[in-house]
Amino acid sequence: MENNLIPWIIALPFASAIAIGLSGRFSTHDKLDEEGIRKHRGMIHTLAVGSVGLSFLIAVKLFIELHNPDLPARVLTSHVFDWFDITIPSASGFRDVPIAASFVLDSLSGLMTLVVTGIGTLIHLYATGYMEDEESYARFFCYLNLFTASMLILVLGSNFPLMFVGWEGVGLCSYLLIGFWYETPEYAAAGRKAFVANRIGDLGVLVGMFALVSVAGSFEFSEINRAASMMNGEFTMGGVALGTTATVACLFLFLGCTGKSAQVPLFVWLPDAMAGPTPVSALIHAATMVTAGVYLCCRLSPIFLESPTAMTVIGVVGSITALMAASIAVVQREMKRILAYSTVSQLGFMFAGVGVGAFSAGFFHVFTHAFFKACLFLGAGSVMHAVHAHGDADIFKLGGMKKYTPITRATFLLSTAAIAGFPLTAGFFSKDELLLGATTIAMNETALPSWLGWLVAISLFLAATMTAFYMFRLYYLTFTGDYRSADHGHDAHGEEGHDEDAHHDDDHHDHAYDAHPHESSWQMWVPLAVLAFGAIAVGFLGLPHAFHLPNWWGHWMDASISHLPGFGPDDEVTNMTPVYIAMTLGVAAWAIGMGLATVLYREKNEDTFTPKFPKPVFNFLFDKWRVDEAYEATIIGGNRGLAKFAGRIDKSFVDTVFTGIPAFVVKMASWLFTRIQVGAVHAYGAVLLVGVLGLGWWFMYPHPTLDVQTSTDSAEITAAPGLGYTYRFDMDDDGNFDFPQAPQALEIDFEDDASRMQIQRVVARVRAAIAPVRWPNDRSALGHLKDRNRRIYELHPPTSEIADLQRILQNVDGVEAIHWHAAGHERVFGDAGNAAFDYNEEDFVGYMLTVAQADGSEQEMRVLPELTIIPDSFFPRVQFEGSPPRVGFDENGRIKIFPTATVNDAGEPATRPDSVLVGGVRQDEPFLLGLGSFATVAQYRMEVFPIVRARVEVRNAFGNTASEEIEIVLKESAPERVALGGEVRR
């Protein structure tokens, strides 16, 4: 159903971003006083929070509307404008596929919109407190609003290209916000790293998109999903079969997801992305943007379900990511870094869920994760704000924060419980759904292999155990124990059991934090409280339906997301074993992880556990599995080497060939030309005179320079204009000038009823009788001058003599027709530059045989009857199995084709692709190819056109003449000039 409110959800933050961004340059300290800046900031956060808040309200309204019983399809659409068309190949040639700026709000995009705008509002509000000391306040909120708008385009776009706009937009904003404090080179580098890693993935999205479009023939997600069953054909790229279309497309799309959603192998950018301000980490790098990959998989779930191969890859990669990132998080010592690896790990959970076909569960985890992870990041930010830590906070220099920041502590604890899977919190339910998805695959007959289910289930169990452990480690070390920065002289390094200086010597480890932390302002703790409530409560939306509990989530998603056949939210669960296993695993993971952390870290001030790991293991984990180092040594190092090599080529070869040599040539030429510039006036004058004489010489003689316009039966020849030129045309190569167009003959006004053409011929004949007299001085001989200026003469043709002659000739036996040959009219010139003429068979000189290929290229050959043709040269680009047809002449000089008769093994004529067809009939015997008709030879089309010959003579005011002879091919074509030895006669 069409709904006009949807675009406003996007337009509001977008407009706000533009307004805030433009206002920023007028609000610097040199332009406004303190009061002015305060007012301006008030305007900024009213706009920023208000626009996203309003979007949230619209989204809520539309989401409620979506569940109107009158709307069974549960889809709201909005077509804003037609964007552009793209031409794609299809079975029947090419066709245009329209791409519209249109949006769709169904339960999937609707819930994502609620998350983006709802949590976005809270984080915007939080940021107004968190960024209060920031100089670039306007820039921050401009980027943040722009991010929100881009994310909403990504989510709501109803087709691939529009989604890609959002996809790139969030990538851009992510880059801008990670490098928000760009004065610090490490932060700017982190932004670049994120951008480059995402670009690699984006290539995959594009390739996947076009792979899908090539089969579905549409960019709309709904159309592509409808065509899911057609995706099982073989997909070839560059002639190499790569697998089914679904597999290829899904794997390429998943490459994009590994970039955007930080999976192995492209996850390395996300931990570094914590260089941005904390609200950015919460909004972009935890709650919304990084889940875009999961969103994409859910959006195209029918396609993914077509490819077990791709699903297996996704499940394995998700499991590896979950395990790997969790293991790294166990030993880290900075709050945001731990949370970052936790995010990577949780994203791995989601993809593992997608990989086992539990799209709905994966997206449920996106939803719950958005609450508790945003709350955790904001809580970390609140702690950092409280102790004035910049960039990140070392948990070993914190501790006992519950005394200083009670609200933060409470919300942090609730969210930690949720992410650890404390029963009945949001994380518990969503993680349970994911585990259930995995055990279902493991223990039931499905399209997916059961080992994948076991792998995912066990990986997720281990990762969840580690999650519970490191999250409570983080909580206890931060909020319980003693505040370890209270004493400024305290050296936090000394009490560690290991040599951490070898690993990091960042300057923020070197000095302790503010000795007197304080709780944050209401703008910061209100969002914390709301998010913490969400972290506890939203899990009840998706109660496990195996126990016949109300599972609203599954039913919402069922309208937009596909599921494995037989395992939907309405299907009765017959095999309860996987359910119990999943539940046991989930609870066990929480109990083990949290229990261990409580024993080891509760009210403790130092880490007595992880330093006891064997040193190589600890270092390996602490160095994040040394993935960055591996990339540096291989891909980045190789790239750098290549760049250096290319740079040397540029300096040595390119600079010599394209810069050095031309410069030398120019230098030599300029030396030569400066010799000519002697500086003496008379020398220049002499050269000038030579030039003038040359010009005069050129004007002494006429230059016809013909141009021809042909059609199938006539031709128009145009000669170049010139001073005092007169022309005459012999259009049919009979030696007579058919268009003398002498002005003294043509412009007379006769009172005779003879036609104009006849008079012309008669005049010519009369002149021949009087001849020889010189032209043009003999003009008076033609008659008497009537108008001197217009050079019109009055002629008196001997009409009675003509009549007599005609009578005599008609009585002669054997004379069928009388033609007045224009004897002696060679000396008559006209001043018209062009002439048209109709041709008939008598004017024929030869043939033009053209061979047109299927690809549109043409090959032409002049065929004059006396020439012998070597036909092989006609068919240079086709492979004939036998010999190609020959071209020759019959006894009358007409074109004759000799097809190559071929026989197969049985001795019968074989029909081959290179057979000669005329009018659809196959020719095995020699036949004549008529003018204008054509024969098909393999993929070629052979046509015959007549060639005629014409001659033009031009005379200029000095009485000099020049003539040019051309051959004309009579066919409809562009202007054509076939000058054959145009001779100039003087």
Add this chain to the structure above:
Amino acid sequence: MEIGLGAYLGLAMVLFGIGASGFLMRRNALIQLMSIEVMLNAVNIVFVAVNRFHPADHVGQIFSFFVIAIAAAEAAVGLALVIALFRIKKTVESDNADTLRH
């Protein structure tokens, strides 16, 4: 005897040749200016003569007036240049006016 067009053209040619050779052979800038005037007048003769024999309109005569007017302007500028040259070089030999070359 009627004097034909050819005679006028011949006269113009001779005059133009005198002017051109004078311009090329003499080095005195004043003489060169005079030679240019002679050439211009040769052209004027052609214009007027052709107009006399093809009197469809009087473009030739009108054009010759233009040539005369421009020749006057050219003489004024040219003489000023010669004076300026003399002030710098203390000579009016055009061979010496090659400062731009060096």
